[in-house]
Amino acid sequence: MSDEASPLGARKNRAELFSWANTLRSGYGLVGSITLAILVLAALFSPWLAPYDPHAISSSYLGPPSGEHLLGTDLVGHDLLSQLLHGARVTLLVAVTAAVISFGLGVLIGSLAGYFRGPVDAVLMKVTEFFQIIPSLVFALILVAMLGSHLWLVTIAIGITIWPQQARIVRSQFLTLREREFVQASRALGFSDRHIIFREIYPNALGPVLVQATLDIGIAILLETALSFLGLGDPNKASWGQMLFGAQEHLERAWWIALWPGVAIALTVLAVNFVGDALSEWFNSRSDVGRVSLQKRKNVASPPAAAPSRTGDGTALLDVQDLTVHLRRGAKVVRAVDRAEVKVRPGERVGLVGESGSGKSMFSRAVLQMLPSANVETFTGRIALDGIDLMRLNEADMRRVRFEDLSIVFQDAMTYLNPTMRVGKQITEAMAGLSATDRQERTRQILASVALPTTTRFMRRYPHELSGGMRQRVLIAMALASQPKLLIADEPTTALDVTVQAQVLRTLVAVHTKTDMAMLIITHDLAIVAEVCDRSFVMYGGQIVEEAAVSRLFSEPRHPYTRGLMASMPGKSDYRLGKRLTGSVVDLTDVPTGCRFAARCELAHDRCSTEPPWVRIGDEGVRCWLFADESGPIGRSTDKPADSKEVTTS
């Protein structure tokens, strides 16, 4: 830690140096809007604000800025400040009109393409391609050159060269939104297309379309400027661009002629871009998705005081206690994991079952210390691997743990493999400290152990060239490469079809029996637990609701949720197991104060409105009021001495 002290200090200084950028970044919208408001007012009141008539010719031509002419005078002797103020009217008028034209054309044509698709869409895409080949400046330029330099013509020329972007946005909104559930639903309910377009699609497309319309104003200003500079502006209307037209030849003698209009243009366009950027941030923030930060995870409550020492009871390899993970999603808090207790002993195969949305995947991310750091609200508890508390490790030490002791196999092998890296390399890069030839050798061994070809040709394949089952095996091979003590498999076979599933599971079991590695298998599928695991945890609503040996879990499930899961298994009759599950998983952003399963529980009774205790029964446990007292209807607690059962209210 001590060697980090000084660079940390320097870093802090640098961070302070740029902190203004953060502040400004969050205030883009405000700064931009205020600037634009002032500008519009100045343009509106220019006749009263301007010190001179913009057409009045003073005796001093090409006069530098002075008390009399604050910004100087131009070639003819016009006062530049007055010209600038009046020019704002012309420039803004052209820009806003052109943006409106672009908006109208874009929305119309984009809607047509998005609604009719097929040939109409194909034609639109060709037209957009045309505008990519002839840039808008060039096209506007030839339009004006051919048809004449009137202000309205310049405006129209700009408007009809910049709409394609808007049209593309509207089109893509149509194409994506019409697949979304709510539009599908309205359609199923028999709403007319018109209703769907105006009530569902347009309101949803509003964000990106408004952003583009704003940006179009800036683009139009720049185009008008460039056209005028090239001598194609309306000579009778002194826009800012027109003011720059004559400046080129007098750069050397009168810098001020070129400076002021340019500054005005740049500031105005910048203000417009600020507003557009703020708008798009605002619209995007409403559809927020977390991203895994590459940087240090959120600082945990207590920094490591001393070197991590090996503590714990020594029997558990993974010992998770009181783990709580709450994530922010927009304004809501997702209680993904609440006070979870999970133990995995060396060499054991342990399951963690639950429906999707039960928080089980966040559990695995938390163990790996790989939560989407930007969205973490609470992350507390103890996660000990082989006696080392992972919560207290810094990023470098945690990395070493991931490198050596802990591996994970994810569900969707396609997305969890780098598409542009050869699979052999992806496996070898997970190995620590071996020579190149050793790595090669070891890679072949691992490939063989997961029943993949060991040829060089296979190692030189890219992920997309493999079948789903092969990709999943590659992912397992990668996880095995570091010879971990614990392998976490997060829905390892869900993405595969049934026969391949069985093969991959067999591979996992075969690999396990050859090593003394422990496995934690996270799944929604009880059949996998039955086939692979010794012991299992059941998770519901972010909480562990049952822990039991697999044989007993299936013969005599305790928790009503477990029973429901069993009954819902295909091929299982529902005799004495309870009914199939109905209803949907509890919303983790809005959990009840009492039992989280109560809404779906047939056996719910008055006590269930307060949180049920974790009832420990020997090595096993269940979180349900039915087992809280010895006379529990299904509990087998009577054959245990009373003191071996502790009731913890958590």
Place this chain on the structure above:
Amino acid sequence: MSERGQYLKYLLGTARFAVSRLLQSLGLLLGVVMVMFLLIRMAPGDPVQAMVGDFPVPDEYRDQVARQYRLNDSWLVQFMVYLGHVARGDLGYSYASHQSVGGLILERLPATLLLTAAGLISAAAMGIALGTWSAVSSRRSTRAVLDMFVLVGFSIPTFWLGQMLVLLFALRLGWLPSGGMSDARAESTGWASLLAAGPYLVLPAVALGIRELAATARIAKGATMGVLSEDYIVTARSKGLSSAATIRRHVIRNAALPTIASLGYRVGLALAGAVTIEVVFSWPGIGRLLYQAILARDNSLVVGVILVIAVLVIIANLVTELLYRALDPRIRGARHVR
């Protein structure tokens, strides 16, 4: 199949792809010619005047043009004749400068290519670096500074930036020349002339490049942020790779791909920027030629330059698409193992 067989297959696939894209491009080019033809015909005044520009035209020349372009026939015939001329590479005659349009453009083309390539390539390289760096940076302020730079870059009129650079570095400080490249190059030939162009190139390339730099940085930043949220980055981290190794091995290549794919499109915008930049720096390229043609109302030259720009953009798009195919293994090999 052997590696070699696969390679051959890949080459064949690429060739087929290139040919089909080429055909599509030709279709687009036909569209461009059509639009240009219509514009000239729509221009006010008589068609011969529209073609040759604001010059007193002797009657015999007027007859000759009318005959050559079949101006008394139907529009369809006129268009086919016009198309025939363009297809043969005959872009017409510039009455204003008494030279063939094709010859004029060819003479000026190298200077524009030099300027655009210098501006675009250096801007793209720096933009990718900046964008990637800001995206992987831990500090929000780094991204905020880049966002700001990008917005400023998008807000400054390119030619005005050129003028300001001239004011500061050429006129005030006298470090670099403000223009007149043609004279310097005329004194030497071949590679030497390229070297001689060096100092003249700096300011216009910078002025042209800022906007491209901003654009590339923004795309690279977006692409990198996108890659960072990919699942395989989670895998890389779960393997225990350091941030630096993850970025080097897994982020950069995947993020650079969409950025490179966007470059073809940027060529068109850079050429448009070059039109104004060449005027500011008296750069002897086709942009300034276009400007002069517009001032002289030399319409056949205007159309000629625009057609050449269209062809350049199409070529650039084709090249970037082929480059993209070569870099992305997903497209490269259509070989599947079952």
